Amino acid sequence: MMFDALFGYNYTRRKLLKKTNSTVMQEFLSNPFPDKKDLITNMDIVSIDFETTGLDIAKDKVISIGTVNIGHLAVNLISSSHQLIKTKKQLPESSVVIHQITDTQITDAMSIENALPILLKKLSGKVMLAHNAKIELGFINKMCQELYGSDFIIPVIDTQYLAKRSFERQNKVFKSNELRLFNLRKSYNMPAYKAHNALMDAIATAELFLAMVSKIASNKNACLRDFLP
Amino acid sequence: MEIELIEIRDFIALYPPFNILDENALNTLPKKLTIRYFRKGSIFPDLTLDNKNLYIIRTGAVELRNQQEQLVDKLSEGDIFLSKDASDKTSNEIKGVCVEDTLVYLLGFEDLFLLQNEFNDFDRQFNFSVNERLRHAVELSHSADMRDLSAMKLEVSELTDRQPVIVDAVTTIQDAAKLMTNEYVSSILVTNNGKLVGLLTDKDIRTRCVAKGLGYDEPVSSIMSTGLETVLDKTLLSEALLLMTRNKIHHLPVMKDDEAIGILTTSDVVRHLSANPTLIATDIYKANSVDALKKISARLPELQLQLSLSSSTAKHIGEVFSSITDAITCRLIELAEDLYGKAPVEYVWTAGGSQARNEQTSHSDQDNALIISDELQPEDEKYFENLSSFVCDGLDACGYIYCPGEAMASNPLWRQPLKVWVKKFTHWIQSPEPKALMLSSIFFDLRPVYGTFSLFTELQNNVLTQTKNNEFFISHMVGNALTHQPPLGFFKNFVMVQDEKHKNTLDVKHRGVVPIVDIARVIALDNGIKATNTVERLDYALKCNALSVEMHDNLIDALEYIGSLRIRHQAKQIRAGLDADNYLPPEELSGLEKNHLKDSFSIIKTMQHFFESRYPSARIR
Incomplete structure (x- = not known):
């Protein structure tokens, strides 16, 4: 990730592409990502959210993946998808309660070996959007290392980071609670979605991002760069 | 998905x-x-x-x-x-x-x-265009046929509104009593192998079980009534009533295809008959005192509820209530004549406002006036004062509260010989001041109710001759008619009104009904139309080309749609034991109804623009 900051994600992408023998990774890395100077209005962005058995990337597992595409600053629900992931680990009760996923549902699920290539295909050449993206990034990176022996790279827009930056730029004191998806949405006059699953959260994040873009005065000229760390 | x-x-x-x-x-x-x-x-x-x-x-x-x-x-x-x-x-x-x-x-x-x-x-x-959508909505709301409310032509199935509670003959008395308690019924049917064999009432349990000391574990068959008289669902209410009276029974199982579909009880019949317009009118003519009339008029809210449940049109309900007010008025005048004797000279009692237009509901003020023959002598005035006070007080006692603007025959201003009336109208027409225009909604809608109708006809002919094609007067009337604007629509649960704060309730009368009524009156005066009812006025307006077919149809649909929502709102209040009013809270409306109302408002708006452009001077006021 250090190279990323120094030379840019497309540089890292090309480097990883040269190194990897995995066809899945080769396919993912062969499409160039948008340039930092590209306009956000025309950009293809994939909003993603994972539900996991916990927050420890080393031990925990992904149990569902929700994605939805943004194009021309509109969320296209036709692209929405929700994939449950098979896990051998018993689901802890807390995650059952939060995500309303039970072991029975998990049996309809796909193995991560089958699901990850599908996800990578969706993300190839795109910008990834997530709320508190380090969770999703961390899990994808770990899975890519385990399954394909390669690191993962993608330009990432993180709505939580954007909110934090906005508070800091305004010298506003804020509580960590205010950075939660639910509370941020409320401040943008957005409906509170009751359901908590990976897809609804991916959609909620996508909507929040549209709101954040609209708040930038010159949003018609906003570039990807303006949303990256 | x-x-x-x-x-x-x-x-x-x-x-x-x-x-x-x-x-x-x-x-x-x-x-x-x-x-x-x-x-x-x-x-x-x-x-x-x-x-x-x-x-x-x-x-x-x-x-x-x-x-x-x-x-x-x-x-x-x-x-x-x-x-x-x-x-x-x-x-x-x-x-x-x-x-x-x-x-x-x-x-x-x-x-x-x-x-x-x-x-x-x-x-x-x-x-569909706005009007077509609205028409469809009006049709839907009346899709149940207009029923003949004459009680005797009613089929018994229309009065039995719930499925009968049925037990088997071996059920114990106690279990049956428990069931009756839970189901809130005073009678149940008893079957044996699915065949109806008896009927059990509260009274049977009291007289044949408790009073006799019979065990509660005995089967219901031991105390039920057998050898039942039954009626078919298509039986006319009149026949059923005859059967009940002749056999001194209070419960009649209603059968359809060998299956019991309900129980007709005497209280069902009484409840229905008491809220029947024909019977109410009969009772009015039999009433011998103001008190008796007062009791009868207490039944009117229930009548409005029944009529609105039977999906009568707003127009029909208006006609029924106005005719009942007419009947009560006539009866009061007869009672006054009993008291003060016959009138010294000819006169006519006229109704004004919504009664004159046949558009009353159960909750209305009284508006009336007396036109007396020009032969009136000063010494006769006391007689008409007594008569008018008696009738207006009587109407007030019956729930037709005194007109807040004093537009009543008990006010000497509105109890005058014909020649004075002619002068009054001439003055109003030649110098239409704001006050005259305010009175216009009452006195330009007049209808004779009792007495010498020719006195009224003479006045009406005179007035219409003066107003017909009277550009000056009509443009003033149009200006007045435009003072009541319909709302723009709804925003969340508020009524949106141009240039005003949103309101919590919709005044269906002033924001919906009145603008149409006002315009219909103007058209009537402009074209010499004698009718007072708004729909009839619009029909005549169509005949004399004062309105296009489209505008005519749209206005009638809008009036009926708004009227039906008003009736429904009032029925709801009556059922809750409240006084009926005209203030509709938007949360009472479904999204679709709000859309239809919005369509109605836009029709009214179009009509107002039309008249505004036809009488440009009206806009200034």
Whole structure:
């Protein structure tokens, strides 16, 4: 990730592409990502959210993946998808309660070996959007290392980071609670979605991002760069 | 469908026109949507981006204005907006601005067309013009046929409104009593192998079980009544009543195809008969005192409730109530004549306002006037004062409260010989001052009720000759008629009114009914039309080409639609034991009803613009 900051994600992408023998990774890395100077209005962005058995990337597992595409600053629900992931680990009760996923549902699920290539295909050449993206990034990176022996790279827009930056730029004191998806949405006059699953959260994040873009005065000229760390 | 999109589906399913879609169409709909966000203050819709989309407001608010910058609508959660095809040059220039941060769901025209093809009712929402949508709504609300309310022609099945409670003959008395308690019934049917064998009432349990000390474990067959008289569902109420009286029975099982579908009880019959207009009228003519009339008029709210439940039209209900007020008035005059003797000279009692127009409901003020023959002598005046006070006091006792503006025969101003009336009207017509115009809604709607009708006819002919084609007077009347403006529509649960704060309730009378009534009156005076009823006035207006067919039909539909909502609102209040009023809270309305009301308002608006442009001087006032 250090190279990323120094030379840019497309540089890292090309480097990883040269190194990897995995066809899945080769396919993912062969499409160039948008340039930092590209306009956000025309950009293809994939909003993603994972539900996991916990927050420890080393031990925990992904149990569902929700994605939805943004194009021309509109969320296209036709692209929405929700994939449950098979896990051998018993689901802890807390995650059952939060995500309303039970072991029975998990049996309809796909193995991560089958699901990850599908996800990578969706993300190839795109910008990834997530709320508190380090969770999703961390899990994808770990899975890519385990399954394909390669690191993962993608330009990432993180709505939580954007909110934090906005508070800091305004010298506003804020509580960590205010950075939660639910509370941020409320401040943008957005409906509170009751359901908590990976897809609804991916959609909620996508909507929040549209709101954040609209708040930038010159949003018609906003570039990807303006949303990256 | 992705189960995760249920939340979006459930939102859309709440609002018209999507609420008429079937399960399958609703389930596939979310996937066809795109989501956009509009910052507060941004132009809506974003014309640089699309269009050809249907917009569904998810959260936020959008104000729509016409070219004159007048507010024409305000959209909020669940409202829809159809973007105009950019190639459509005929479209009106409506500009939208988001007044709150707004999240919208968009449905492309192609998907919209598919839904229109598949669902007729859905199609109607978009393809039909405002008036056609409204007409359809009026038809739907009256799809139950207008029933003949003559009690004797009613079939018994129409009075039995619940399924009978049925037990088997071996059921114990105690179990049967428990069931009757839980079901809130005083009688149940008893069957043996599915065949009706008996009937058990509260009274049977009291007299044949408890009083006799019979065990509660005995079967109901030991105390039930057997050898039952029954009637068929198609039996006329009159026959059933005869059967009950002849056999001194209070319960009659109602059968259909060998199966019991209900129990007709004497209280059902009484309840129905007491709220029957014909019987009420008969009772009025038999009443011998103001007190007796007062008791009868106490039944009127129940009558309004029954009529509105039987899906009578607002027009019909108005006619029924006005004729009852006529009957009570006539009876009071007869009682006054019993007291004070015959009148010294000829006179006519006339009703004004809604009674004259045959548009009353159970809750109305009294408006009336007395036209006396010009042979009136000063010494006769006391007689008419006594008569008028007696009748007006009597009407007030019967719930027709005194007119707040004193437009009553008990007021000497409105108890005058014909020649004075002619002078009054001439003055009003030649110098239409604000006060005269205010009275116009009462005295330009007059109808004779009792006495020498020719006195009224003479006055009416004189008045109409003066008003007919009287440009000066008519333009004043138009100006007056335009003072009551319909609302723009609804925003959330508020009524939107041009240039005013939103209101919590809709005054259906002044914002909906009155504007149409006022315009119909102007047309009547302008064209010398004698009718007082608004629908009849509009019908005549059509005949003498004062209105186009389209405007005529639209106004009648709007009047009936608004009237029916008013009647329903009042029925609800009556059922809750409240006094009926004209203030409709928007939360009482469904989304579709709000849309139909909005259509009605826009019809009224169109009509007002039409008259405004025809009488330009009216606008100044």
